[in-house]
Each structure stands twice: as structure tokens, then as C-alpha cells.
Amino acid sequence: xxxxxxxxxxxxxxxxxxxxxxxxxxxxxxxxxxxxxxxxxxxxxxxxxxxxxxxxxxxxxxxxxxxxxxxxxxxxxxxxxxxxxxxxxxxxxxxxxxxxxxxxxxxxxxxxxxxxxxxxxxxxxxxxxxxxxxxxxxxxxxxx
Amino acid sequence: xxxxxxxxxxxxxxxxxxxxxxxxxxxxxxxxxxxxxxxxxxxxxxxxxxxxxxxxxxxxxxxxxxxxxxxxxxxxxxxxxxxxxxxxxxxxxxxxxxxxxxxxxxxxxxxxxxxxxxxxxxxxxxxxxxxxxxxxxxxxxxxxxxxxxxxxxxxxxxxxxxxxxxxxxxxxxxxxxxxxxxxxxxxxxxxxxxxxxxxxxxxxxxxxxxxxxxxxxxxxxxxxxxxxxxxxxxxxxxxxxxxxxxxxxxxxxxxxxxxxxxxxxxxxxxxxxxxxxxxxxxxxxxxxxxxxxxxxxxxxxxxxxxx
Numbered sequence: 458x459x460x461x462x463x464x465x466x467x468x469x470x471x472x473x474x475x476x477x478x479x480x481x482x483x484x485x486x487x488x489x490x491x492x493x494x495x496x497x498x499x500x501x502x503x504x505x506x507x508x509x510x511x512x513x514x515x516x517x518x519x520x521x522x523x524x525x526x527x528x529x530x531x532x533x534x535x536x537x538x539x540x541x542x543x544x545x546x547x548x549x550x551x552x553x554x555x556x557x558x559x560x561x562x563x564x565x566x567x568x569x570x571x572x573x574x575x576x577x578x579x580x581x582x583x584x585x586x587x588x589x590x591x592x593x594x595x596x597x598x599x600x601x
Numbered sequence: 602x603x604x605x606x607x608x609x610x611x612x613x614x615x616x617x618x619x620x621x622x623x624x625x626x627x628x629x630x631x632x633x634x635x636x637x638x639x640x641x642x643x644x645x646x647x648x649x650x651x652x653x654x655x656x657x658x659x660x661x662x663x664x665x666x667x668x669x670x671x672x673x674x675x676x677x678x679x680x681x682x683x684x685x686x687x688x689x690x691x692x693x694x695x696x697x698x699x700x701x702x703x704x705x706x707x708x709x710x711x712x713x714x715x716x717x718x719x720x721x722x723x724x725x726x727x728x729x730x731x732x733x734x735x736x737x738x739x740x741x742x743x744x745x746x747x748x749x750x751x752x753x754x755x756x757x758x759x760x761x762x763x764x765x766x767x768x769x770x771x772x773x774x775x776x777x778x779x780x781x782x783x784x785x786x787x788x789x790x791x792x793x794x795x796x797x798x799x800x801x802x803x804x805x806x807x808x809x810x811x812x813x814x815x816x817x818x819x820x821x822x823x824x825x826x827x828x829x830x831x832x833x834x835x836x837x838x839x840x841x842x843x844x845x846x847x848x849x850x851x852x853x854x855x856x857x858x859x860x861x862x863x864x865x866x867x868x869x870x871x872x873x874x875x876x877x878x879x880x881x882x883x884x885x886x887x888x889x890x891x892x893x894x895x896x897x898x899x900x901x902x903x904x905x906x907x908x
């Protein structure tokens with residue numbers, strides 16, 4: 458199961474967080490700063506999987522942003538690693554070259570995309586067109 | 602002018618020309634400085650989403666921080682000498698001030714990390730500890746060109762980081778009206794739409810799909826059948842929701858939206874279990890139609906029809 462999904466920048470600020478398991482806000486803050494420190498302090502040639510407490514972290518860096526996913530032992534790290542990339546490719550497709558600014562100012566849309574892909578801590582959709590379909594409909598409604 | 606947000610730029614390395622860095626950030630060869638004690642360079646940040654006017658203030662040391670700077674500072678850029686082991690120590694003088702300010706953008710700049718002085722590991726650890734980002738102006742290893750998402754370096758990265766901040770005086774470019782809520786603008790169905798719905802659908806609806814769900818007027822909701830597709834009160838609520846999500850989308854509307862939803866929720870909470878389900882169903886259905894959803898999709902979904 459996927460426990461949480463984070464997007465953080467290089468200064469350690471959380472740009473997006475989504476939890477699939479109940480966690481108090483205070484604990485989230487602590488966890489986020491902990492997790493961010495762990496990922497930021499690693500060099501590029503180190504492994505993208507880290508054992509952390511009772512779960513594992515899978516992270517990938519895209520330009521100045523890190524995407525960090527917390528998973529339990531039932532999840533396949535490689536699959537999650539690819540899932541992160543898939544998510545970024547969807548963002549890239551939707552925003553045509555996504556940047557930190559796009560995420561900051563369209564957080565609602567990023568959440569919609571993420572929610573199309575992940576439900577209850579499991580990947581439910583990987584097809585880019587299908588992931589974006591509901592969002593494009595909403596955009597159309599907004600435009601008309 | 603006084604209230605413009607400020608980017609505090611300082612150097613802890615003798616001989617470093619802050620002006621040059623400022624010029625590179627602003628992207629002009631010569632920048633007129635407003636010299637009144639501290640040198641200030643006006644800079645207009647203009648990107649896809651917003652415009653903001655800020656001042657880049659070159660402050661030589663902590664003692665030169667004026668009250669005005671302390672009040673308006675929103676980003677901090679510090680250059681340090683990575684060639685000496687003690688390079689970072691001079692930066693420490695700023696830390697107590699930064700703890701007070703709690704800034705969103707903090708960047709530690711050096712020419713390039715050096716094994717003889719401050720190496721990458723040390724600099725990186727310092728940055729993580731204090732919430733800074735390390736930027737090398739002339740990094741040793743250039744980013745991989747094959748990378749689809751290459752990391753930017755040097756001044757480009759500094760400018761990028763300064764852009765990725767919500768300045769206090771930011772002017773948004775297009776009225777995004779709180780993102781997806783603007784999509785709900787289409788909710789503003791003209792009144793006749795629901796009239797049509799009522800006209801067209803009423804025969805089917807009166808079969809019992811949509812009963813009066815509000816308990817006040819009838820002891821047993823199952824006895825009273827209503828021919829309106831949506832409870833009038835509820836319809837009013839939905840309509841208000843719709844108007845709140847549309848167009849102007851100012852901050853008051855936005856918070857009103859939540860109050861409204863809360864009110865509707867509270868109202869539902871007072872109803873008996875069965876009615877509450879009906880109420881929820883109606884809200885969901887009405888909302889679905891309000892956002893322009895297809896009537897067919899929700900046809901036959903009613904819990905009433907099954908029973």
C-alpha cells in the first residue's frame with residue numbers, strides 16, 4: 458500500500474502532500490521534514506529506495522522538485538518508481554512542460570490528476586489519456 | 602515604494618561583487634540603484650502566473666539591516682567563500698535574524714564547492730539543517746543533457762527559486778478564480794433550465810423518485826410526494842452554492858462557500874437516518890446537474906426506485 462505522496466522542493470518546502478492513511482497534522486509535519494532531509498542529503502548516484510522506520514521511501518528528483526512516496530512492504534518499489542515517473546509525465550503532458558510554478562498555482566488540478574491515478578493507496582490508472590479525461594472535461598465546462 | 606517586498610542579498614566573502622549578481626538576476630547590464638544607505642535595485646518578476654515588483658537590497662552585513670528591510674524581507678540570498686574552511690561560519694551571523702523572519706526562499710550561493718574548503722557534503726548538510734538551497738554559480742558538473750527534467754544551475758536557478766514564491770504584492774495574471782471552482786462557474790444555469798427539468802422530468806419523478814425529504818412538513822416522508830425535481834429549499838441552497846463558485850470568486854465568496862456547505866451539512870445532520878440519506882442523494886444529484894452533468898447518468902440511481 459502507498460501511505461503518502463509528497464512533492465517537495467530543494468529548500469524542503471512541501472508543495473503537495475497526500476496521505477492514504479490517517480495521520481495527525483502535527484505528525485505529518487514532522488514526518489515530512491524528516492523525509493525531506495533524508496532525500497535531500499542523498500547524492501544522485503545513491504539508490505532511490507530508502508528504508509525508513511517501518512516503511513520504505515521511494516523518491517525521484519525532477520529538476521528542483523523531489524517526489525517522495527512512502528510505501529509498506531507489500532508494495533513493489535520498482536512499480537512505485539515507475540508510477541512516480543508516470544505521474545510526472547501526466548503533469549508534463551497537461552501543463553506542457555510542467556514547472557514548480559504550475560504545481561503551486563494549479564494545486565487543485567494536480568490533486569485531481571493524482572486522485573485519478575491513486576485511490577486508497579493503490580495505483581488505479583496509468584493510462585495518460587484516461588487520467589486526464591475528467592480534468593479536460595472540467596476545463597471545457599470552465600471555458601464555455 | 603516602502604512596502605515593496607525585498608530580496609536581501611548579502612555576501613560573506615570579501616571581494617565578491619554583489620552588483621554583478623544583481624545585474625545577472627535582473628538581466629540588465631546596468632541597474633540603477635536607489636542609494637539611501639542600503640543599495641536597492643527594483644526588479645519586476647513577471648512569469649506565466651503573476652507579476653510582482655520587488656526590491657533587491659544589497660546589505661553588506663547584519664548591522665546594516667534597517668527596520669524597513671526587516672519588515673519587508675521575503676527572500677534571502679547569501680554568497681559565501683567556499684574556498685576557505687571557515688566560509689560558512691560567517692554566514693552564521695545571519696541565522697538568528699533568519700529565525701525571526703521565517704522566509705520562504707533562502708539560497709546559499711557560492712562559486713563552486715571546493716574540496717579544499719567547503720565541500721559539497723558540508724554545504725549540503727548545512728543547507729538541509731537551515732532550510733537553504735545550495736546554488737553554485739559555476740558548478741563542476743553540468744546537468745545531464747539527456748535528462749528530460751534537467752536541473753537548472755547558477756543564476757538561472759536563483760531566478761527560478763525567486764519566481765517560485767508567492768510575494769505579498771503578487772498580482773495574478775488571469776483570474777483563475779480558485780482553480781477548479783471556476784469550472785463550476787458553468788453551474789449558473791439560468792432558472793429556466795431547472796424549470797425545463799421540472800417540466801420534462803416531473804412525470805417520471807413523481808413516481809416516487811424524489812420525495813419530500815425535509816421532515817418538518819410531514820411526519821412520514823414516504824407519504825408525501827413532491828412533484829418538483831428538487832426540494833425548493835435545497836434548490837435555493839444549491840443555487841447559492843452555484844453562484845458562489847462562479848465568476849468573481851473573491852475570497853469572501855470562497856469562504857462563504859464553505860460556510861454554506863457546512864450549513865447544508867448541519868441541516869442534514871438534524872434529519873432522521875432515512876431522510877438524511879435522501880437529503881444526501883438530492884444534494885449530490887442537484888450538484889451533479891448544477892455542474893452540467895448529464896441527467897441520464899443519474900437516472901435510475903435513486904435508492905427509492907429500488908425499494
